[in-house]
Amino acid sequence: MPSKPGTRRGPWRAPGYVRAPRGAEAGPTGPGKRYKGPVRRTAAYLRVSSRGQDEALQRESITRAAAARGQPVELWFSEKRSGKASLRPELDAVRDLARAGGLDRLWVFKLNRLTRRGATDLLAVVHELRAYGCEVASVADHFSLHGPMGDVVIAVIGAIAEWELENQRDLREAARAAAEARGAKWGRPPAGSADQRAQLRQALEQGLTLRKAAKHAGLSYGSAQRIVAADRQSTRSVE
Secondary structure, three states, X not given: OOOOOOOOOOOOOOOOOOOOOOOOOOOOOOOOOOOOOOOXXXXXXXXXXXXXXXXXXXXXXXXXXXXXXXXXXXXXXXXXXXXXXXXXXXXXXXXXXXXXXOEEEEEEOOHHHOOOOOHHHHHHHHXXXXXXXXXXXXXXXXXXXXXXXXXXXXXXXXXXXXXXXHHHXXXXXXXXXXXXXXXXXXXXXXXXXXXXXXXXXXXXXXXXOHHHHHHHHOOXXXXXXXXXXXXXXXXXXXX
């Protein structure tokens, strides 16, 4: 049964898309016609970080660059979210389309439109798209992650990602050592107030489930989990 307009169930499919055996050739497209195989299309992903920003510059630049290569953009994916957000529905739709074998090239204005979570996350996204045969092309960065040059760029991104991870580990260790030298506690501050933690422990001793005890103490379930885990860690340390 087809889903209602505006809803998405499972991987994204172009209108009329029909999965075909591997190796099937793509047929003609148009009103009333179905695809006879995985039709590989050109798409673009646009992202701005806030409601007040406009994606017009990105759209115009991508439209010109794609037309210059003789492959105009057929599908547009656009969202207004931070590049650090973990929930990115339109980017997920792009990945679903690539996974289904329906994406030949993805245009972005800059690679940082794909993610702002560092080179490691960018490398993961690009590797995933390339694994499904999708070329990633950036307008402002003036390169395409395709062929030998694309392999070089990916290698550079990978090296930067490794450097980022190593640098983050060094910074964490330095911060930990500085905190311990000052006699300060390291790590995330305790969840909830002292009174809430006491109420949680009392409720658990009375036999309530963790979820009910958290509600009784006015805590989120995640906060209650962290308190219980910290208590267990303290008990093991004393033992």
